[in-house]
Amino acid sequence: xTTAEAVNRPAMAVPKKASxxxxxxxxxxxxxxxxxxxxxxGIFYLAFLLGPTVWMLISSFFxxxxxxxxxxxxxxxxxxxxxxxxxxxxxxxxHTLQFxxxxxPPLVMVAFxxxxxxxxxxxxxxxxxxxxxxPFILPSATISLIWxxxxxxxxxxxxxxxxxxxxxxxxxxxxxxxxxxxxxAIATLWxxxxxxxxxxxxxxxxxxxxxxxxxxxxxxTAWGQIRYITIPMLSRTTTLVIxxxxxxxLKIFDQVYLMxxxxxxxxxxxxxxxxxxxxxxxxxxxxxxxxxxxxxxVIVAIAVIRQLFDxxxxxxxA
Amino acid sequence: MSTSATPRARxxxxxxxxxxxxxxxxxxxxxxxxxxxxxxxxxxxxxxWLIPSLFALKTSLSxxxxxxxxxxxxxxxxxxxxxxxxxxxxxxxxxNWYLASGVTSVITAALTVLFASMAAFALSRLNFRxxxxxxxxxxxxxxxPSQVLIVPIFQELGAINLLNTYWSVIFPQIPxxxxxFIFKQFFDGIPRELEEAARIDGAGIWKIYWSVVMPLxxxxxxxxxxxxxxxxxxxxxxxxxxxxxxxxxxxxxxLATVQxxxxxxxxxxxxxxxLAALPLIILYLIFQRQIVEGVTGSGLKG
Numbered sequence: 001x002t003t004a005e006a007v008n009r010p011a012m013a014v015p016k017k018a019s020x021x022x023x024x025x026x027x028x029x030x031x032x033x034x035x036x037x038x039x040x041x042g043i044f045y046l047a048f049l050l051g052p053t054v055w056m057l058i059s060s061f062f063x064x065x066x067x068x069x070x071x072x073x074x075x076x077x078x079x080x081x082x083x084x085x086x087x088x089x090x091x092x093x094x095h096t097l098q099f100x101x102x103x104x105p106p107l108v109m110v111a112f113x114x115x116x117x118x119x120x121x122x123x124x125x126x127x128x129x130x131x132x133x134x135p136f137i138l139p140s141a142t143i144s145l146i147w148x149x150x151x152x153x154x155x156x157x158x159x160x161x162x163x164x165x166x167x168x169x170x171x172x173x174x175x176x177x178x179x180x181x182x183x184x185a186i187a188t189l190w191x192x193x194x195x196x197x198x199x200x201x202x203x204x205x206x207x208x209x210x211x212x213x214x215x216x217x218x219x220x221t222a223w224g225q226i227r228y229i230t231i232p233m234l235s236r237t238t239t240l241v242i243x244x245x246x247x248x249x250l251k252i253f254d255q256v257y258l259m260x261x262x263x264x265x266x267x268x269x270x271x272x273x274x275x276x277x278x279x280x281x282x283x284x285x286x287x288x289x290x291x292x293x294x295x296x297x298v299i300v301a302i303a304v305i306r307q308l309f310d311x312x313x314x315x316x317x318a
Numbered sequence: 319m320s321t322s323a324t325p326r327a328r329x330x331x332x333x334x335x336x337x338x339x340x341x342x343x344x345x346x347x348x349x350x351x352x353x354x355x356x357x358x359x360x361x362x363x364x365x366x367w368l369i370p371s372l373f374a375l376k377t378s379l380s381x382x383x384x385x386x387x388x389x390x391x392x393x394x395x396x397x398x399x400x401x402x403x404x405x406x407x408x409x410x411x412x413x414n415w416y417l418a419s420g421v422t423s424v425i426t427a428a429l430t431v432l433f434a435s436m437a438a439f440a441l442s443r444l445n446f447r448x449x450x451x452x453x454x455x456x457x458x459x460x461x462x463p464s465q466v467l468i469v470p471i472f473q474e475l476g477a478i479n480l481l482n483t484y485w486s487v488i489f490p491q492i493p494x495x496x497x498x499f500i501f502k503q504f505f506d507g508i509p510r511e512l513e514e515a516a517r518i519d520g521a522g523i524w525k526i527y528w529s530v531v532m533p534l535x536x537x538x539x540x541x542x543x544x545x546x547x548x549x550x551x552x553x554x555x556x557x558x559x560x561x562x563x564x565x566x567x568x569x570x571x572x573l574a575t576v577q578x579x580x581x582x583x584x585x586x587x588x589x590x591x592x593l594a595a596l597p598l599i600i601l602y603l604i605f606q607r608q609i610v611e612g613v614t615g616s617g618l619k620g
Contacts, residue, residue: 013410033522040433041434048489049464050489055473056469109450117359120353121353121356137548137598137599139554139569139598140574141554141571142591144372145577145588145590146374147370149584155390160389195613198613223352241472253555272468280469289469307457307461
């Protein structure tokens with residue numbers, strides 16, 4: 001039966017509005033059917049999301065290792081105590097935070113500016129979307145290879161351009177412990193800006209046009225309109241973008257692994273890099289799990305804030 | 319039918335509507351000057367944003383010898399060559415990497431769409447005990463950062479002997495909880511009257527799901543397929559640790575692994591970077607709208 005037929009049927013008028021959710025749902029005789037529908041996804045959810053989370057929690061209290069099967073001997077809080085007193089753990093946590101501080105403000109502000117400007121342009125929006133958004137869908141391997149090459153010390157594109165401004169090449173952006181993280185942050189800004197850009201563009205379209213027209217009639221300048229209409233109206237998008245960006249920054253791994261491998265020294269080693277090194281290079285699953293749990297707690301805390309914010313925003317909108 | 323509640327309808331306007339605010343008579347001149355200035359600024363930034371990709375492309379079309387001399391030599395060289403691409407294709411590894419990336423991305427996308435839409439259908443349409451608990455688990459799942467689970471997932475795949483198989487890349491990426499959420503939101507917006515009619519004709523729940531709801535969900539299916547495909551294609555962390563056999567590596571992992579052995583062959587390296595991205599660029603050019611809408615939708619709702 002086609003959709004058109006279904007729409008034209010007089011029968012469809014009968015159910016009217018089923019106010020209670022219960023009534024609008026397909027009845028009790030399908031209880032077993034419901035579980036069959038949930039099962040395929042549920043199995044993978046349990047096996048590869050909830051299960052590993054629980055296993056990570058358990059093994060963080062054991063001396064689990066990749067070289068022996070099973071959990072190993074009980075360690076109590078020893079893995080946590082070790083992590084919390086290790087200098088390189090705190091240094092990795094600091095670098096993760098440092099990366100977050102370097103990337104979140106420009107990612108939010110530059111994306112906002114680009115979106116506001118693009119929204120004002122009458123023709124050729126596709127070009128700006130292409131320019132700003134395309135990098136976002138490229139693999140981290142591609143962007144890292146591109147930026148490592150751009151940052152080649154001495155003769156690379158970056159060094160060539162900054163030398164016009166009289167900056168000495170030195171060890172190169174990624175070769176100097178003081179600037180390596182800045183180099184990674186620049187590549188990341190270029191790579192992921194497009195995500196925030198399209199979120200802001202979507203938000204901009206939801207601002208009623210009449211607001212601007214009314215403001216223009218009252219003699220508001222273009223800047224005044226942005227300051228008193230656009231920025232306040234986009235505050236929900238901004239909060240969302242900031243929280244999403246913080247969560248993404250805390251999970252950073254790819255760019256660091258590919259561009260500096262945590263170096264020079266451990267000057268760019270981040271949390272997930274420390275975890276994989278502890279787990280896969282040192283074969284110390286228990287200790288890696290403890291570090292994972294600590295990072296996990298931080299990320300979930302921010303994700304919870306996000307959910308709460310979303311809910312309260314939705315309630316306000318309703 | 320009215321699709322006002324669907325993600326597509328909501329996302330359409332942000333992307334296509336362009337008209338800037340009309341200004342009153344008094345603000346006309348300053349408004350027009352402002353627009354001209356902003357357009358110029360924007361064009362400059364757009365060019366800046368395109369430079370890294372274009373520079374990589376230019377380098378990949380140079381000789382390795384020219385590329386090794388640096389940026390000035392690359393930019394002043396006007397003899398493009400496909401030498402690096404030919405070298406990569408002849409070396410052969412890249413074919414295996416494309417195969418691995420293609421197979422894992424396609425299978426994961428197909429299974430994610432099927433399983434996530436089924437779960438979302440149950441949550442949206444079926445009445446069963448434990449509905450609230452299942453929904454709570456979905457919300458909980460959205461908050462779990464799966465990257466942080468790399469160590470236990472590696473152990474688990476080792477325990478069930480799946481390391482160094484495509485399945486080790488596919489299985490852990492299937493439970494993309496956000497997909498269930500996106501499907502559920504879409505299904506909730508489909509008028510129930512359509513199913514009612516099918517039910518009166520004696521259709522079972524599978525039939526309603528497969529022949530009524532799914533055909534109406536093409537836009538959201540397309541969005542989830544593309545987003546999953548791109549996500550799996552681009553994933554580095556998981557395949558990096560679960561695949562150690564060079565013949566099974568996905569393209570980002572393969573490139574990351576051989577990067578060191580390329581030494582000074584910079585043109586070859588950049589050609590590899592371009593080849594890893596090429597299928598996604600083609601995909602973007604074809605499905606621009608779906609990709610942007612999907613990314614926006616998952617960002618706003620996830």
